[in-house]
Amino acid sequence: MSGKQTQRSREVGRELKLLHFIYGQQNLDTIQNNPQKVLNLIDEFSETYHLMTVGPEKGEIVLDLITERKPQIMIELGCYVGYSAILFGDAVRRAGGKKYYSLELNPEYAAIANMLVDLAGLRDFVRILVGRSDVLLDRLHSGGDVKEVELLFIDHYKPAYTIDLKLCEQLGLIVPGVSVIAADNVIYPGNPPYLEYVRSSVEKKRAEAAKGPAKSYTMEGFAATTVQAYMGSENVPKFEILGNPSLVYESVLRQPEGHADAIEVTRCVGEQ
Numbered sequence: 001m002s003g004k005q006t007q008r009s010r011e012v013g014r015e016l017k018l019l020h021f022i023y024g025q026q027n028l029d030t031i032q033n034n035p036q037k038v039l040n041l042i043d044e045f046s047e048t049y050h051l052m053t054v055g056p057e058k059g060e061i062v063l064d065l066i067t068e069r070k071p072q073i074m075i076e077l078g079c080y081v082g083y084s085a086i087l088f089g090d091a092v093r094r095a096g097g098k099k100y101y102s103l104e105l106n107p108e109y110a111a112i113a114n115m116l117v118d119l120a121g122l123r124d125f126v127r128i129l130v131g132r133s134d135v136l137l138d139r140l141h142s143g144g145d146v147k148e149v150e151l152l153f154i155d156h157y158k159p160a161y162t163i164d165l166k167l168c169e170q171l172g173l174i175v176p177g178v179s180v181i182a183a184d185n186v187i188y189p190g191n192p193p194y195l196e197y198v199r200s201s202v203e204k205k206r207a208e209a210a211k212g213p214a215k216s217y218t219m220e221g222f223a224a225t226t227v228q229a230y231m232g233s234e235n236v237p238k239f240e241i242l243g244n245p246s247l248v249y250e251s252v253l254r255q256p257e258g259h260a261d262a263i264e265v266t267r268c269v270g271e272q
């Protein structure tokens, strides 16, 4: 989401309109294989229509992490129309990486994203997987595609942030000295349970884990609209998830100047 909170249209079907806007450009051949030009067009469209994209300002924070971390594989939860997949996928490829996995629940968004990823010339690099993030994370792990999280961008169903991170922990994907997690929208609309978890002490997390596995998403601290978005309040995690409370995190808020929202950057630094 852009930092500018102007009145932009939220009309249903605007994501498909975006595809027509981009593929209707006169100079399509100069846009082909040029990720930045595709991103510029998405940004231009989002001046009129509300899009849930991370945007250039917050995107810069994750680009810095890619430059620093140089992941072979990067994963994102929540693809939408592919803005972050194009922005970060291009950067991971330029940093010498092998693959960018983008997990998306909505097949229509995934189809639109695939068209834009293709136009940007990232078809062989960015792999968009359709389904629930927890099921897909488990599949990436059990299939041997992902052995550890190097860089994870979380930007999907807000109440699922904590549980999906705990699932990664439980699968042994979060590795001290290796794993970095960037979580979007932690101020707007906000994610108090996630911030509390990644900033908690091992002792506090152990005490919480002693109560048993989470059987539902934490809805506390979220607006009703956030709870209802995408998954709906009736939805439950597919697995019994305890996480690994022994992992030690260092977590900081990164907020672009003048921006209403921020990204929480969390590094796994040890295991106690």
Ligand SMILES: C[S@@+](CC[C@H](N)C(=O)[O-])C[C@H]1O[C@@H](n2cnc3c(N)ncnc32)[C@H](O)[C@@H]1O
Binding pocket: 001, 052, 053, 054, 055, 076, 077, 078, 079, 080, 081, 082, 083, 084, 085, 103, 104, 105, 106, 109, 131, 132, 133, 134, 155, 156, 157, 160, 230, 231
């Ligand atoms: C904020 S948008 C992602 C924006 C995108 N990362 C970007 O910056 O361009 C959130 C997306 O997450 C998807 N989503 C919601 N819940 C999900 C889940 N449990 N698993 C996978 N995707 C999910 C939604 O369909 C939506 O497309």
